[in-house]
Amino acid sequence: MQPVEIENYLLGLLPGLGINKTRELSRLLYEIAKRDSLPLTQILPQEEKWNFEKAKTHLLKKRYPVNFKTAARNRFYLPKLELDPALRADLTPRPFYPKTVYIEESVQNTPLAARVREMFPRAEFKLTDGKTQVGSANFSHRTETLLIHREKYDFLKPCPCSCSAAGCGYNLINLGFGCRFECEYCFLQQYQNLHAVLLPANVEEFLQKIDTASFHQGPFDRPRIGSGEFTDSLVFDHITQYSSQIVPFFKARPHLQFEFKTKSTNIEGLLKEGGAENIVVAWSVNAAPVIEQAEHFTPSLQERLAASARVVQAGYRTAFHFDPVIIYDGWQEDYAQTAQALAQAVPADKVAWISVGTLRFSRELKKMMETRFPEGKLLDGEFLLDFDGKMRYGDAQRLEVYRYLVPLLKKLFPKTVVYLCMEDPQVVKAVYQNL
Ligand code: SF4
Structure with a gap:
């Protein structure tokens, strides 16, 4: 899933969300969707009414079920989601032979x-x-x-x-x-x-x-x-x-x-x-x-x-x-x-x-x-x-x-x-x- 898809989904739910808030929620949505193989609609359902705080708490709970209650909020690291396909690892088996x-x-x-x-x-x-x-x-x-x-x-x-x-x-x-x-x-x-x-x-x-x-x-x-x-x-x-x-x-x-x-x-x-x-x-x-x-x-x-x-x-x-x-x-x-x-x-x-x-x-x-x-x-x-x-x-x-x-x-x-x-x-x- 590409970052832009997630951001668009979020902006549909929370129009006018600022850059930093979008970054945090996108990161959480991405990590949950990837780990649990779930569509975004099941993680943050469209039928519900969301604001930033409610969405973030909901996502943190899902993303960190073991640590959510005990860890200070500043220990959850939520950087911008940037996935550059050009940097993907090449996993084709090959012998070591420098050019x-x-x-x-x-x-x-x-x-x-x-x-x-x-x-x-x-x-x-x-x-x-x-x-x-x-x-x-x-x-x-x-x-x-x-x-x-x-x-x-x-x-x-x-x-x-x-x-x-x-x-x-x-x-x-x-x-x-x-x-x-x-x-x-x-x-x-x-x-x-x-x-x-x-x-x-x-x-x-x-x-x-x-x-x-x-x-x-x-x-x-x-x-x-x-x-x-x-x-x-x-x-x-x-x-x-x-x-x-x-x-x-x-x-x-x-x-x-x-x-x-x-x-x-x-x-x-x-x-x-x-x-x-x-x-x-x-x-x-x-x-x-x-x-x-x-x-x-x-x-x-x-x-x-x-x-x-x-x-x-x-x-x-x-x-x-x-x-x-x-x-x-x-x-x-x-x-x-x-x-x-x-x-x-x-x-x-x-x-x-x-x-x-x-x-x-x-x-x-x-x-x-x-x-x-x-x-x-x-x-x-x-x-x-x-x-x-x-x-x-x-x-x-x-x-x-x-x-x-x-x-x-x-x-x-x-x-x-x-x-x-x-x-x-x-x-x-x-x-x-x-x-
Ligand atoms: S074996 Fe090589 S690639 Fe693997 S952790 Fe050690 S240095 Fe890195």
């Missing part, structure tokens, strides 16, 4: 540049001075452009987590930007103006910084360093071969631990290197219906777990991230099945940590998600503006998720650290105080 490859002059003679030339002979290759910005304005076209560059500044940093959230002491190296998977909730969709895949050719410079850095440790036995903030850690590993540098580096530093975070099954490089207990290969996991409907192009849960079992056999430890947990009818059973599947796939003592986090997103990302995936179901839940300006399920719903999943996971993996990701410290306290 244009930019190589910065300073790294043109590196092994990575040579490998890329060999792997993508049909691409157009261009040298760049590193100052020109490359990429498309449309996120869906990001994989058409590949940039091989020298990272100069952004080597190592504490995880930014979320403002006022309870941090876990994670440390990040940003090995790459961009991903070829299409998760409907991916924050990269709204993070950059120009979209491309960026791969640094100077990994050794990232690693050099580690020996002189001081690290946060959080609740873990050693500092944790990971890649995978702005990309999937392994999705391009057959191209980058970063694992062939990272694994030997950390094998020689058992006082640290490194985490590859992935949804891929791209583990051949890791298997070739052979593992060590301080190198952890972590998979993001989810309920099977969420993977199928919202994590486009990614391997299934079974494929991820089979890869996890193989890296464990090769000497690595593994980890899992239940992130983002989605609430829908029957979520408990589906997530319990995922938890059981993990326990069957790998020995519990090889699971270094498990995180749990419910879906959260910025306001800008909400608009991007609904524009790129207009049929997506993720946003049908009840999301409220929260303590850090992000949108989340209400506290009671999040507590329900954590109070269900954390004990379940602790039972299956008694020695594993199970922690919450990007959560309100009050919520973390309420979950753990009764465990």
Whole structure:
């Protein structure tokens, strides 16, 4: 349904409605009609007499049945409805094959540049001075452009987590930007103006910084360093071969631990290197219906777990991230099945940590998600503006998720650290105080 249809319907019911009031009611009508597959006439019947306040209260009650009574009105976010069909995600399956490859002059003679030339002979290759910005304005076209560059500044940093959230002491190296998977909730969709895949050719410079850095440790036995903030850690590993540098580096530093975070099954490089207990290969996991409907192009849960079992056999430890947990009818059973599947796939003592986090997103990302995936179901839940300006399920719903999943996971993996990701410290306290 297009915004103009909704606005016309509203103006028929409430002639002379101002711009802001039309925006709020249109937004509510759209979200209810989409979630419940109902015509507008059944949501706001023409036979009844409406004024703005009555219509808004009626719609808020319908849109937020769980939170309407308890949440402050300013926590319902009702932005203008803008659905640009040109920005819809392209979900046609295709291999990663960039049309244009930019190589910065300073790294043109590196092994990575040579490998890329060999792997993508049909691409157009261009040298760049590193100052020109490359990429498309449309996120869906990001994989058409590949940039091989020298990272100069952004080597190592504490995880930014979320403002006022309870941090876990994670440390990040940003090995790459961009991903070829299409998760409907991916924050990269709204993070950059120009979209491309960026791969640094100077990994050794990232690693050099580690020996002189001081690290946060959080609740873990050693500092944790990971890649995978702005990309999937392994999705391009057959191209980058970063694992062939990272694994030997950390094998020689058992006082640290490194985490590859992935949804891929791209583990051949890791298997070739052979593992060590301080190198952890972590998979993001989810309920099977969420993977199928919202994590486009990614391997299934079974494929991820089979890869996890193989890296464990090769000497690595593994980890899992239940992130983002989605609430829908029957979520408990589906997530319990995922938890059981993990326990069957790998020995519990090889699971270094498990995180749990419910879906959260910025306001800008909400608009991007609904524009790129207009049929997506993720946003049908009840999301409220929260303590850090992000949108989340209400506290009671999040507590329900954590109070269900954390004990379940602790039972299956008694020695594993199970922690919450990007959560309100009050919520973390309420979950753990009764465990
Ligand atoms: S795997 Fe991660 S980086 Fe890639 S699309 Fe999904 S959420 Fe984004």
